[in-house]
Amino acid sequence: MLTRLGDLDQSFALMDELRRRMDHVWDDFDRGSVRRVERAGAEAGTGPRISLHDAGQALLVTVDVPGMTEKDVQASINDGTLTISGAREAEAPGGYSVHRRERSGYRFARSVALPARVDAEKTTATVNDGVLTVTLAKIPEAQPRRIAVHSQS
Amino acid sequence: METTTMTKRNESPERVNERPAVAPACDVFENADELLLVADVPGVAKEAVSIQLDKGTLTVEAKRGALATGTLLAGDSRVRDFVRVFTVPAGIDGSRIEAELRAGVLRVRLPKSEKLKPRRIEVRAGS
Numbered sequence: 001m002l003t004r005l006g007d008l009d010q011s012f013a014l015m016d017e018l019r020r021r022m023d024h025v026w027d028d029f030d031r032g033s034v035r036r037v038e039r040a041g042a043e044a045g046t047g048p049r050i051s052l053h054d055a056g057q058a059l060l061v062t063v064d065v066p067g068m069t070e071k072d073v074q075a076s077i078n079d080g081t082l083t084i085s086g087a088r089e090a091e092a093p094g095g096y097s098v099h100r101r102e103r104s105g106y107r108f109a110r111s112v113a114l115p116a117r118v119d120a121e122k123t124t125a126t127v128n129d130g131v132l133t134v135t136l137a138k139i140p141e142a143q144p145r146r147i148a149v150h151s152q153s
Numbered sequence: 154m155e156t157t158t159m160t161k162r163n164e165s166p167e168r169v170n171e172r173p174a175v176a177p178a179c180d181v182f183e184n185a186d187e188l189l190l191v192a193d194v195p196g197v198a199k200e201a202v203s204i205q206l207d208k209g210t211l212t213v214e215a216k217r218g219a220l221a222t223g224t225l226l227a228g229d230s231r232v233r234d235f236v237r238v239f240t241v242p243a244g245i246d247g248s249r250i251e252a253e254l255r256a257g258v259l260r261v262r263l264p265k266s267e268k269l270k271p272r273r274i275e276v277r278a279g280s
Contacts, residue, residue, distance in 0.1 A: 049195075051228030053221040060221040066193035066257035096182035096189060103178045103193055115226060130195035130257015133221065 048108050054115070056144055059136040061112055066130035067091075067103070073132050075125045080117070082134065084125075085109035116142040174236040177215070177259075181239075185271050188245065188263040194235045195257035196220075202254060204261060206247045211239040215259065244269035 053060040065073055065086050073086035090105030092098070114136065122137035180191040194202070194215040201216040215235040246266040253260045 049229060051220065051230055052226045053223035053230070054226050055221065055223030059226075060223060062221050064195040064257075066195040069256050092180075093182055093189060096184045099181035099183055099188075101180055103180050103191060112227070127256070129197060129218075129254075130193070 048110075050110055050112075052112060052115075058138060059114060059116060059118060061132075061134040061136070063110070063132040064130065065127065065132045068127065068130065068132070070127045073125075073127060075123075075132075075134055077114075077118070077120045077123060077136075080114050082112045082114055082136065083109065084112075084132065084134065086132070118142075172232055172234055174234040176237045177235040179237060185265075187265060188241070190239070190259075190261040190263065192235070192237065192259045192261075193257065194254075194259050197235065197254070197257065197259075199254050202252065202259060204250065204252055206241065206245070206250060206263075209241050209243065211241045211261075211263070213237050213239070213259070213261065 049064040051062050053062070061082060061084070063084060063086075065088075067088045068086050072088055073084065075082065075084045077083075085108060087107035088105055090103075117139045118136040119139050123135065125132065125134045127133075177192045177194050179193075182189040182191070190211075190213070192213065192215075194217075196217045197215040198218055201218065203212075203214045205212045205214075213236070217232050217234055220230055220232060241263065244266050245263045249264045251262045251264075253262075
């Protein structure tokens, strides 16, 4: 009886081992796809390079999107969150042999929680020289205001 | 002693506007007529690109314009230029190199000189 229980344990151990390996298979797979995106995302390391600036009257979000035009990127605002996404196809000129391939097609999507309330109607987005700039005008209440300092006397 | 230091200083001029540079992602293609180099250089204006071929070394330099103004709240505001150096095989016609910049993607065409192009040799039947 004892030996039989041991056999049972062993088979369960085997199944555990199998599941563990299967998990790792997917881990490796995931890591591979992440690495592809990273390389496409130029120098920043994780996806396209993105930055958020506060220019007083407006918030500015800039994203590097080389090879994309205004048709390839989308931007939307929903409840204080800006979501931008874009995609580009891997392009290969016909009739050429390939020596080096580092620029891949990729898609990205990023969401930015906006630190100030903005007027969605006055928001503009432009793509220029492969850089997407989203200008989000702040609502008047959120804009900086100069407070006059008076003396008491 | 003082004079030598002065000369040394003059020999290595002060480096102005030194900014970090990164290697852009590049594709290299070739066909019978030319080599084609494609590089991602977002944020670079046409005037800020310099391409030089010197003794078989092609240097592609692209200076990035300033990023958005204002206080940085998140992300990375450091301006990084793009520099990449390639060794070019012999037989490239340096005088006919062409470059085109569109949507942050730079395409450089390096035409092969005439004598390097593949040539079809006609076989004639011996009479």
